[in-house]
Amino acid sequence: MKSLFRLLPYLSKYKTTLLVGLLTVIVTNLFTVASPWIIGDAIDELKRGIETRTLRHEDLMLYAGLIVGFALVAGIMLFLTRQTIIVVSRKIEYDLRNDFLAHIQKLPYSFFQNTPTGDLMALATNDISAVRNVLGPGIMYPADTLMTLSMSLVLMFIKDWQLTLLALIPMPVVSIAVYKLGQLIHEKFNQRQEQYAVLTTKAQENLSGARVVKAYVREEYEIEQFRKVSWEYFKKNLVLAKAQSVMWPLMFVLVGLSLLITIYVGGLKVIDGEMTIGTLTAFFTYLSLLIWPMIAFGWVTNMWQQGAASMTRLAKIFDTVPDIRDTEVTDYSIQNIKGEIEFRNVSFTHKGAQQKTLKNINLRIPNGTILAIVGYTGAGKSTLVNLIPRLYDVTEGQLLIDGVDIKKIPLEVLRCSIGYVPQETFLFSESIAENIRYGDDNANRELIYEAAEISQISKDVADFPQRFDTILGERGITLSGGQKQRTSIARAILRKPNILILDDALSAVDTHTESEILDRLRGVMKGRTSIIISHRISTVQHADMIIVLDKGEIVEQGTHEQLIEFGGIYAGLYEKQQLEKELEEL
Known part of the structure; x- marks a missing residue:
């Protein structure tokens, strides 16, 4: 708990509205x-009037008017209670x-690599809803229950303190039972939420990977795994x-035991003349009013246990x-930054990894x-450029921008000065224009068209x-791989960055289009720093x-x-690609 x-900080923000809500709870319960007191008096007055033949129509109308009026006021106050406390929640x-x-937007890239998307989705939906229940019904019903319980008990003691004590005998058992069951519910709810996160993750993976599932005819397998x-x-x-x-x-x-005791003992008192039928009716009505507080006590305990479990996960x-x-x-x-970059004896190791990714x-x-970066798959090319916008931080050595340690540069200034096209292209379910404008x-429209022209997507x-x-589909699914890459390049160019990073961003583009894009980029990025990662030598051969x-x-x-001339890895890659090109032309 x-x-x-x-x-508490969230509640204090709306404390005035909450206080008004609590005030309406008090008025509602008053x-x-x-009403039961009036009903009891009305019954006694009715009995006396019938027995003495002095019953007046005006008296009946008065009692009826009071009962209806009190019920109407209580109903209006209850409405206002919901309009304050529930709305605040x-x-x-x-x-x-x-x-x-x-x-979570502030958390590093590594956090999202190690945390399943389904977990975050479950937290943002089910868990926050469970917490909301604590702040709405979890506040309204305990306040209402406490007021009803205390006021009813006071009036019951006034009516007959001995019968009240007898009727309350089962109540301590209620408290013990609720406490024990509450602990069990807390544990089981936590387990349920964890499994819900697994279920959400599985569903998200299936929907995102629909192409792969269909391509490998794995529908039945995935259905079985999801089942x-x-x-x-379900269990x-x-x-x-x-x-x-x-x-x-x-x-x-x-609660039934309490009613049974009341009927039996109260009935005997009425027979013996120690209590009027009106008083017993009022007493019985008050006890009926206590049924909901007793039930609500258990229900609210469930709610608080679930809310506490969800808040622990959110915390x-x-x-x-x-x-x-x-x-x-x-x-x-x-x-602002100009774009001079320097790596000084930089090494990097991923969390939990045994070996260094960069040395x-x-x-x-x-x-x-x-600058062009070439190398075999897994050589550390993407990791190297990910250090520049601080998606990762160096674990050893120093990275400087314009001669200043990158950790001294405000993150917003640093990232606003970088145009980054990652290896895995991501587009949003918006229009093409909105995707290009995402960085600015x-x-x-003129700037959007200009960027699209440079990236050859126009x-x-x-x-x-x-x-x-x-409008594009989810993750830009309605576009081809090359179209997605060129849209992402347009998005990066639009920012007019001082540092442009293309991480294998032309891999799905044909060589002719690639050549046109690179020619236009040279003009746009003149006087600015560009870093291009590619497996194609044709992409990087004109780099400085x-x-x-x-x-x-x-x-x-x-x-x-x-x-x-050196005749190393680069020369070997060049020779292989030249041979492939010659074979294609045959």
């Missing part, structure tokens, strides 16, 4: 508990979900439902401190240089019915400087001509 204390749910997304995961979720849901189902019947049995994410962030060493006077990298990239919300867009307003990575180390460095 301690995890729920983290919600009018609700007054919805607002806090909105704030909490936004804060959750804002926080197994779903069955586990955990069933276990939780069984634990919860014990609570309600137990409440009814214990683990909120407590995750971003490894990569602005710190006390950040120099906020730096407002002793020493490299200086002057401002305005076009203020970009007008020719393809011209053939689309709605051109730049064409080329480095060859092998097993995380720079093993060759120079121009195209120098590396061909």
Whole structure:
């Protein structure tokens, strides 16, 4: 339950509305508990009037009017209660979900590599909803229950303290039962939520990988795998439902015992003349009012246990401190960067890895240089460029931009100065124009068209019915691989970055289009730093400087001509690709 204390700042934001809501709870209960007293007096007055033949129509109308009036006021106050406390809970749910997304956006790239998407989806939906229940019904019903319980008990003691004590005999058993069952429900709910995260992850993977599933005819296999995961979720849901189902019947049995005691003992008192029938009716009505508090007590306990379990899961994410962030060493006077990059004896090791991905990298990239990076798969090329926008931080050595340690440059300034096209192209389910404008919300249509022209995507867009307003499917599924890459390049160019990084961003583009894109990029990026990773020698041969990575180390460095003359890995790749080209022409 301690995890729920983290919600106090959210509650304090709406404290005035909550106080109004609690005030309406008090007024609601004042009018609700007054009604049985009036009903009791009305019955006694009716009995007396019948016996003495002095019953007046006006008296009956007065009592009826009071009962209806009190019920109407209680109903209006209950409506206002829901309009304050429940609405506040919805607002806090909105704030909490936004804060959750804002926080995970700050977490490093490595966090998303190690955390299943399904887990995050479950937290953002089911878990936040469970927490919302604590803040809405979890506040309203306990407040209402406490007021009803206390006011009813006071009036019951006034009516007959001995009968009240007898009627309350089963109540301590209720508290013990709820406490024990609550612990069990908390544990089972946690297990259910964890399995829900697994189920969500499995569903997300199947939907995202639909092409692969169909290509390998694995539909039946995936259906069976999903069925197994779903069955586990069903079983955990069933276990939780069984634990919860014990609570309600137990409440009814214990409350039923109280009613039984009241009817028996109260009935004897009426027979002996120690209590009027009106008083017994009022007493019985008050006891009926206590049924809901007793049931709500168990229900709210369930709700709080589930909410606490969900908040504990959310707290683990909120407590995750971003490894990569602005710190006390950040120099906020730096407002822009030019683009000179220097690696000084840089090494990098992924978390949990035994070997270094990059080893002793020493490299200086002057401002305005076009650097090409070549190497075998797994050589560390993508990892090297991921250090520049600080998607990863160096584990050894120093990385400098314009002669300043990269950790001193504000993250926003650094990343706003970089145009990055990753190896895995990602487009959003928006229009082509919105995808290109993603890096600059203020970009007008003219700038979008210009960027599209440079990336050579404009020719393809011209053939689309709605051109730049064409809505893309999820992850840009309606475009081909080459079209997605060129759209991503346009998005990066639009920012007019001082550093442009293309991580194998032309692999799905034909050599003719590739040549046109590179020619146009040279004009756009003149005086700015460009880094191009590619397996094609044709893509990198005109670069100012080329480095060859092998097993995380720079093993060759120079121009195209120098590396061909050197006769190493680069020359070998060039010869193979030339041979392939000649064979294709035969």
